[in-house]
Amino acid sequence: MSQYLDAEFEHRFDGGAHIQASFKMRSDRFSIGVLFGPSGAGKSTVLRCIAGLNRPQQGHIQFAGEPWFDAKQGIHLSPQKRDIGYCFQQGALFPHLNVANNIGYAIGYPKKDSKATLSEMLERFELTGLEKRFPHELSGGQQQRTALARALARRPRLMLLDEPLAALDSNLRIALRGRLREWLRQFDIPVLLVTHDRTDAIALADKIMVLTPEGIEQSGTIDEVFSKPRNAAVAQMVGTETILRGTVIQSQQGITTVRIGATEIQAGTAENFAKGQSVYACIQGENVTLLHHPVPTPSSRNQFAVKVTAVIPEGPLLRIRLDGGFELTALITKAAAEGLTIQAGQSLTAMIKATAIHLVAT
Numbered sequence: 001m002s003q004y005l006d007a008e009f010e011h012r013f014d015g016g017a018h019i020q021a022s023f024k025m026r027s028d029r030f031s032i033g034v035l036f037g038p039s040g041a042g043k044s045t046v047l048r049c050i051a052g053l054n055r056p057q058q059g060h061i062q063f064a065g066e067p068w069f070d071a072k073q074g075i076h077l078s079p080q081k082r083d084i085g086y087c088f089q090q091g092a093l094f095p096h097l098n099v100a101n102n103i104g105y106a107i108g109y110p111k112k113d114s115k116a117t118l119s120e121m122l123e124r125f126e127l128t129g130l131e132k133r134f135p136h137e138l139s140g141g142q143q144q145r146t147a148l149a150r151a152l153a154r155r156p157r158l159m160l161l162d163e164p165l166a167a168l169d170s171n172l173r174i175a176l177r178g179r180l181r182e183w184l185r186q187f188d189i190p191v192l193l194v195t196h197d198r199t200d201a202i203a204l205a206d207k208i209m210v211l212t213p214e215g216i217e218q219s220g221t222i223d224e225v226f227s228k229p230r231n232a233a234v235a236q237m238v239g240t241e242t243i244l245r246g247t248v249i250q251s252q253q254g255i256t257t258v259r260i261g262a263t264e265i266q267a268g269t270a271e272n273f274a275k276g277q278s279v280y281a282c283i284q285g286e287n288v289t290l291l292h293h294p295v296p297t298p299s300s301r302n303q304f305a306v307k308v309t310a311v312i313p314e315g316p317l318l319r320i321r322l323d324g325g326f327e328l329t330a331l332i333t334k335a336a337a338e339g340l341t342i343q344a345g346q347s348l349t350a351m352i353k354a355t356a357i358h359l360v361a362t
Ligand SMILES: Nc1ncnc2c1ncn2[C@@H]1O[C@H](COP(=O)(O)OP(=O)(O)OP(=O)(O)O)[C@@H](O)[C@H]1O
Pocket: 013, 014, 015, 016, 017, 018, 019, 037, 038, 039, 040, 041, 042, 043, 044, 045, 046, 196
């Protein structure tokens, strides 16, 4: 028997939007697959197609070998038959039912064991004591926990979450993000989660699938996708701070030299690139080290003279924009910046290891 959720389909809206997706994830154990992409890429539509709420025009969706949708064979199972839990962005609780009845509705009163299931869910989601409250009497976090409890109470085979943290303010979001994975893990089912937020994706994904209007551009672990984006579109989406266009001068023994404007940089590469080939050099801000002066260094480290053009605070970090004949961004901690007393107009040396420069063929 197949142990995968296997989806490959296309959905066209009358208005013209065309959404395509092709991916596989394990169906028989807990893991979180994150559909990540910009607004309008089609993330919610993909989720709705998996749920059976939208019917694609082409392709198939199978869960553990069971056909949920097959365009050629005319198969389209109803959402109930797919046996999934679905949690929307806003939670979408029944406003006229209290917490106990919102969850109880999903369990299907009056089942023999429904009382035990209800108290188990209340306990797991830290809702004990709030049973009689109505949705408008709950905080955002409590509403979201009730929605999760309701979606999971029926013990679905697959859990779908659409931007589960988006409606929460930032403190609550951070707190819930940390707990969400643990809550979901207890149910030992696969989870497909939609987000456009990079931090949510990093914190939650076992596997990330980057969705654009052209389909899933790249999938893999966070490390694979964030440190080795397959193309410039993915690099931009995953937040690689610097993407520079250049030309390969030479490529041998795992080191590729690339000309960017008047500067030559060395990048560590698994494969060789052709001389003259056009590439993007992708550099994450945390991999750029700033120094007052150049230091003696092996050729596997790049050093450039740069001028600080802007210093932008971002929480515990500073985003430092640099001009080295091309635009470069460094992300450093505030403590590190104090040691360097960084300010706009200052001349510094930027150092980047060759292995921290990822080349993408254009
Ligand atoms: N019912 C509909 N009728 C026509 N077009 C639609 C419909 N629903 C969505 N679309 C279009 O399909 C595209 C994908 O929408 P979708 O909501 O799936 O994107 P998304 O990636 O989830 O975006 P967001 O992050 O903003 O929620 C958009 O261009 C949207 O306008």
